[in-house]
Amino acid sequence: MPLPKHNLYPPFNIVRLSHVELVVTDLARSRAFYVDTLGLQVTDETKDAIYLRALEERGHHCIVLKKGEKAEARDLGFKVYSEEDLDRAEAFFKAKDLPVEWVERPYQSRTFRTRDPHGIPLEFYSKMDRLPPIHQKYALYKGVKPLRIDHFNCFSPNVDESAAFYAELGFRVTEYTEDEATKRLWAAWLHRKGGVHDMAFTNGKGPRLHHVAFWVPTPLNIIDLLDLMATTGYISNIERGPGRHGISNAFFLYIRDPDGHRIEIYCSDYQTVDPDLEPIRWDLKDPQRQTLWGAPAPRSWFEEGSVFAGVTPRDSDLAATPIVAP
Template sequence: MPVPAPNLYPDFNTIRLSHLYLNVSDLAASRAFYVDTFGLQVTDESDTHIYLRALEERGHHCIILQKSDQPGTVETMGFKTYAEDDLDRAEAYFSARGRPTEWITRPYQGRTLLTADNHGIPLEFYHKMDRLKPIHQNYALYHGVRPLRIDHFNCFSPDVDASVAFYNDIGFRVTEYTEDEESHALWAAWMHRKGGVHDMAFTNGTGPRMHHVAFWVANPLHIIDLLDLMATTGYVGNIERGPGRHGISNAFFLYVLDPDGHRIEIYSSDYQTLDPDHEPIKWDLKDPQRQTLWGAAAPRSWFEHGTKFVGTETQEAQLKATPIIAP
């Protein structure tokens, strides 16, 4: 199916992705990974939760680690709206399309709408979050990979065309996409709100499941620093793929797994997509430079491993086309 024309005037206005609830088995082990090794900053913690933010962020949190009897799962993905009344318009929008809606209470957030997309990915929308003092010039805090901000989500979808149509209708715009030349179906797509390559991306596969959450860093040298640290502090087995440079997005990347198997991407040097008439870039599924500009294929785990959403059933992908996979 062709990429849909962008909807520049959606029913409600989403600014960007915001935060993610990750279910974990051991808060101490997760803290050692995300704080001591990776470099996120603790904004609050208890016996059941740890709230984290990256170094450039003013909002209270971008990652919430939640001790759970369902570790290795995701509870919700969060997005920020432009205005308070966008929340009411969002509730009307999702209700009219038969999607569940519920007003929930979240610590450090204002009014929050819990809903789900067309495949059941749990989404929450809010406008107000507690604001914290800036720390981006407090360089004594910079360690690990020096994560500056949360950048994007990527999810496995059983029908990428349907996912793209749904998010396009609420104002997300396609920047790049992979098309299967035989069926002309979408195998993957990258969609944005904030003016980068993507806030949300979809990869063909059993889903819905989270493929990864990504953090933006200032330059690739910080990725090398993290690799050296992980390799000498007991995390060498958590390094999955990279470092390398993507063909799609042109970003320098590394993929690692946290102690519960959640995949984290470290991401640097993509490009801006601010113009509303920005034309999406098409890639062929069999192009060896699609995955990595330098031609290196991704491992099989990258196409198969993902983390489930709590309470959401998965289904096999409709499209059976396969990409290039490393031997």
């Protein structure tokens, strides 16, 4: 199937991805992982929630940990340019017969919840409380030294449909994986902010959250994190890597938090701001697609993900199989 065309004049303007809410079963255990090990900064904390930001971020939070009975993912947050864009976004989703619910969110201005056609819960806002910069307070740099949230990746039961919907919102495909037999998309990477992706889709039972990624300064920070995790009780939380992706050219590491939510530690992708940048195609069976050095991902990477609250995943429409590590 053909790639969706770039929509350079979308119905409303999304700046970038912003934040995610994850339900965790033990806040103290999660705090030890995200704050003491990864190095995210606490911006607020109650008995039921922890708000975190990374070191270059000025917004109040990029991740919210909420205490709950079972681990799951909630809304994926996106920032729009203006209050007028927020109103236009509301009209767009209503015209698609998708639900719009205005909600109160701590530290955010007017915010509404909706979902995409496959059921991924989304929220949109234009203003979040701003905090003083801390990017030059180097005494705060701990763990892997996370600088900013970089992207979401979600399992989609139909990647062609997912890519087409987000392209309508102004996201542009930078790279994609095509199944040679069917000519259908197996995965797609789409951006708003000028990197390789704000949002990516991987073929699989979905919708489910595959991972949340954080940008770090250098590959050496990833090596330091591995040493730290291996000697502080987190060796079993290391899932995949380190390595360099063929897709995006980024240096990566995949780890799992205490509840199984997957986190990617990520750096070194490339700029994609030119509106006429041509997407890069990868064949599903290319061994360098997953890792430039040829190492395939484990089966868990293709099958396990975080269920979205209140959403029942369905099997994917495409049965194509990638190369999987033995």
